[in-house]
Amino acid sequence: METKDRKVGLAIFGLGRAGSIHFKNIIANYRTPLKWIVEDDLDKAHRAVKKYFLDETRVADSKDITPVLEDNSVDAVVVCTPTHTHEQIVRAALKAGKSVFCEKPIAGTIESTQSCYDDAEKFNKALYCAFNRRFDPAVRNVYQRVKADEIGQVQQIKTISRDAPLPPLSYLKISGGIFHDCIVHDLDMICWIVGETPSTVYAQAHCFNADIAAMDDVDTVAVVLKFPCGALGQIDISRHAVYGYDQRLEVFGSKGMLETSNTRPCEVSSHGNAGTKQDNIHASFEQRYDHSYKLELEHFLDVVTGVESRCEITRHDTMQASMLAEACEQSYRQGKPIKIVDGKMVYS
Numbered sequence: 001m002e003t004k005d006r007k008v009g010l011a012i013f014g015l016g017r018a019g020s021i022h023f024k025n026i027i028a029n030y031r032t033p034l035k036w037i038v039e040d041d042l043d044k045a046h047r048a049v050k051k052y053f054l055d056e057t058r059v060a061d062s063k064d065i066t067p068v069l070e071d072n073s074v075d076a077v078v079v080c081t082p083t084h085t086h087e088q089i090v091r092a093a094l095k096a097g098k099s100v101f102c103e104k105p106i107a108g109t110i111e112s113t114q115s116c117y118d119d120a121e122k123f124n125k126a127l128y129c130a131f132n133r134r135f136d137p138a139v140r141n142v143y144q145r146v147k148a149d150e151i152g153q154v155q156q157i158k159t160i161s162r163d164a165p166l167p168p169l170s171y172l173k174i175s176g177g178i179f180h181d182c183i184v185h186d187l188d189m190i191c192w193i194v195g196e197t198p199s200t201v202y203a204q205a206h207c208f209n210a211d212i213a214a215m216d217d218v219d220t221v222a223v224v225l226k227f228p229c230g231a232l233g234q235i236d237i238s239r240h241a242v243y244g245y246d247q248r249l250e251v252f253g254s255k256g257m258l259e260t261s262n263t264r265p266c267e268v269s270s271h272g273n274a275g276t277k278q279d280n281i282h283a284s285f286e287q288r289y290d291h292s293y294k295l296e297l298e299h300f301l302d303v304v305t306g307v308e309s310r311c312e313i314t315r316h317d318t319m320q321a322s323m324l325a326e327a328c329e330q331s332y333r334q335g336k337p338i339k340i341v342d343g344k345m346v347y348s
């Protein structure tokens, strides 16, 4: 049965910031009976089961996931654990015949990401990398209108991605760094819209936060990309915007310009003697990208059930975003532009 009515038994790994979003979407979705929660923090998992009356959901200790992998009612796993744990879970799940939805990035290095995709091909299972921004209705609308040639030749494309609130330091320590943790989203989105791999990347960065600097990471980055078609990309990133989660996209072309603005919990503005008032922009990714998380889950389920023949985010896309994140980091660390030839970084 290749219809949207087919149920997809799921196990979710990790109920942290990202996992909680996917967890709530899974339990609200009629297509996805949640069979297992796997957590390091067992109390957290049991509390979730109790709070949401999940009579059919079992809890597994992350130290022994064999019962989850051996459970034939589990068709797919959703991996929302810290990035350094992804590879092991993803490969074990694929080997056990489960499809995998994995939070970005799939793995910490290009080689380990490669191994995950090799396994997905070997075991003929879907491996979806959660570049959720592609499923944001505004971002997708821009993509479709660029592809429909509404603004002609793309000449400049810019993203502003400023995080809020500042992620916990415990997370930042194991995040993989701002290039692989944050900029990877912008790189994927820009390449998707332009439809090319950049030929050169150049990054400058600084760290204003002493705690982050002590981790040999940075909190503020500017990236410039040059594409073979001539288009220039610019990424403006910060780990912390005090006024909310600032996410903007602009594409400038020969026939016009498309832009997306920040969104707010309530879009009504009031104008009076005291001036103009409107809600603050959304506080964080959970609210801003709410739709995208639901839509990417639907897409994954469509792939697993055969409603869609192809995963929207391909092996090539994930490998490209990881390689470019690494190129941007190397550009910043070496203080020079990095050339990209045939999908690989070229050091001079």
Ligand SMILES: NC(=O)c1ccc[n+]([C@@H]2O[C@H](COP(=O)([O-])OP(=O)(O)OC[C@H]3O[C@@H](n4cnc5c(N)ncnc54)[C@H](O)[C@@H]3O)[C@@H](O)[C@H]2O)c1
Residues within 6 Å of the ligand: 013, 014, 015, 016, 017, 018, 019, 038, 039, 040, 041, 062, 080, 081, 082, 083, 085, 103, 104, 105, 130, 132, 171, 181, 285
């Ligand atoms: N797409 C997005 O918008 C988005 C947003 C935030 C985080 N992420 C990604 O999600 C992943 C998790 O990030 P987070 O911010 O949710 O982290 P987090 O620290 O908030 O949560 C991680 C959770 O995983 C649990 N855990 C740790 N090791 C585990 C294991 N081996 N098995 C099962 N559970 C385990 C922890 O107890 C914790 O509850 C990262 O890869 C990150 O890049 C994506």
